[in-house]
Amino acid sequence: MKVLTKEELKLAEKTLRRYLPRSQQVYGFVVLINRVEADPVDVLVDHWPDFNLLLIRPVRLVKADIFRDVCIFTKDDVSLKNTLLGKDILDWRQYLCLSFDLCFEEPMKAVASNRGVPGTRLDVCHMMTLHDPSDLPADRLSEQVSSLQESHAALVNNTWKFRVGEFSERMIRKMILNFPSCCVLDSDGQPVSWILTYCDCTMGMLYTMPEHRRKGYAKALVSIMAKKLHSKGYPVYCFIEEDNSLSYRLFASLGFTEDPSHRLVWYTFNEMFLSSQ
Numbered sequence: 646m647k648v649l650t651k652e653e654l655k656l657a658e659k660t661l662r663r664y665l666p667r668s669q670q671v672y673g674f675v676v677l678i679n680r681v682e683a684d685p686v687d688v689l690v691d692h693w694p695d696f697n698l699l700l701i702r703p704v705r706l707v708k709a710d711i712f713r714d715v716c717i718f719t720k721d722d723v724s725l726k727n728t729l730l731g732k733d734i735l736d737w738r739q740y741l742c743l744s745f746d747l748c749f750e751e752p753m754k755a756v757a758s759n760r761g762v763p764g765t766r767l768d769v770c771h772m773m774t775l776h777d778p779s780d781l782p783a784d785r786l787s788e789q790v791s792s793l794q795e796s797h798a799a800l801v802n803n804t805w806k807f808r809v810g811e812f813s814e815r816m817i818r819k820m821i822l823n824f825p826s827c828c829v830l831d832s833d834g835q836p837v838s839w840i841l842t843y844c845d846c847t848m849g850m851l852y853t854m855p856e857h858r859r860k861g862y863a864k865a866l867v868s869i870m871a872k873k874l875h876s877k878g879y880p881v882y883c884f885i886e887e888d889n890s891l892s893y894r895l896f897a898s899l900g901f902t903e904d905p906s907h908r909l910v911w912y913t914f915n916e917m918f919l920s921s922q
Contacts, residue, residue: 646689646700646734654679654688657699664718666904667746669772671718673846673880674701680877683823683844684713689734697724700734701845712812714911716845717745722752729756737762741914750910757914767807767911770884771893773901778875780900781868786829786861790869793826797836804852820844825877827870829862838862840870848874848883851892867899884909 649657658679661672675688685704690696697720703713715735719725725745728734735741737760745753747769757764775781784790793801798818802808805817820826820841828839838853840863848870853862871881883901885893887908 709815747908774882
């Protein structure tokens, strides 16, 4: 596979727009790669410039980098199988977390089986997108709203359902340092509600401390973050777990919509490697 250069990534961004919403996640990755200096990744394609498969692969510089996801966009299952079976693009001997379109779940399972790698379905999510933030409510919070600081990484990590110790805390620290975030501060200047931006440009990790719920913080933060992302020219979207009806209703009430034919799935492989670190 070919690793795209900086100039080629600009063309890839334009090309991926033609395949929205199915290319949304890799498009979000490429948008940020083209604008922000963050943790290095390789963007690989099976052909150039007319690719059928594009893969985002983190460059692993330290041990904790194994926690970073691999994201795959493919136009068809043949390209997926041929690429992942025919070439050593991924290190199947290590822990892997892959995200891809749910419609390619069976071909991906076949690839993993052929590789002799145990896999687990981690999550399936709706993808919700906001195209026009102009109708979002104005911020009327009386509390102070700010960006998260690096010192808040442990707090965010401790409340995240998918946390894995130092692995996820390092990822969250990088998110806070490199990408937009937003939080509500209490009278002592400590975050009580927050939302972050992942490296694929999705809004996520929305959380409010239990004692501060039912005050409208989540709705306000989503609105503020959506406007912030849109003002930077970033796509405004999020992933909502299938069983999280509360979050789905919140985002839908703010004008986010989904294409019901498109959902993302995350699979983990070799989880025993992660737990042994």
